[in-house]
Amino acid sequence: MKENRDVTICLSEADVLKSQGNDLFRSGRWGEALVAYQSGLGQLPKRKQKVTSGKVEFNGPIDDDEDKEDNKVDNESSINDDDSLEATPATETDILCSKARAILSANIGACHLKLGDYKSAVETCSQALLDDPRYVKALQRRALSNEKINSWSSLTSAQEDYTFLLTLLPTSSPLVKETEQSLRRVKPLAEAAQKTETTEMLNKLKGLGNSILGNFGLSTDNFKFEPNGQGGYSMNFSP
Structure with missing residues (x-):
């Protein structure tokens, strides 16, 4: 019980730092938000194994409203309570920690993207995807960051992420059209590179x-x- 209680405290502290980071991000203080998110991530247990998502869940403000306002960040990932860790059964604590790590890593990626550090944005979004491989916002941010890097390999990676996104998004999502446009935009850029x-x-x-x-x-x-x-x-x- 002591271990569970300690993890609960870690999750609570990480959530407080995430909220602080969100407020800073919304006010355009991206460097300070970055520090808050990184501190929050540092409160959490290290990843045991990669999490695989059993299904995709879309939370409106994350996948729709955020696209209309750049200074919104994530509060939920797409991991569901019935998801499990590879090889070992997932406890409720494992799932909560995976969700928290994915959100904080993706928000760190958002800060790096705003600050123009595209390589770091790719790296941190990739970390988020280790915890939640179907995390739409992490995939979007990694793809956009790879576009900004603008090398053959990065543009190819962006193509792969946009293509994967189209398999995740429900047909009714307004993000489908946007993603298809991004894919059409990236293809000739990758060929030219x-x-x-x-x-x-x-x-x-x-x-x-x-x-x-x-x-x-x-x-x-x-x-x-x-x-x-x-x-x-x-x-x-x-x-």
């Missing part, structure tokens, strides 16, 4: 190759790289 990064990589390899082949009176101009139609390249030698 792929071409740019591939060209940059080939140019670097060409420079390295010239430094080596020069010793044999050759250069990379003797080797032609042509797309093979399968996402790769074929190399041909031309004297």
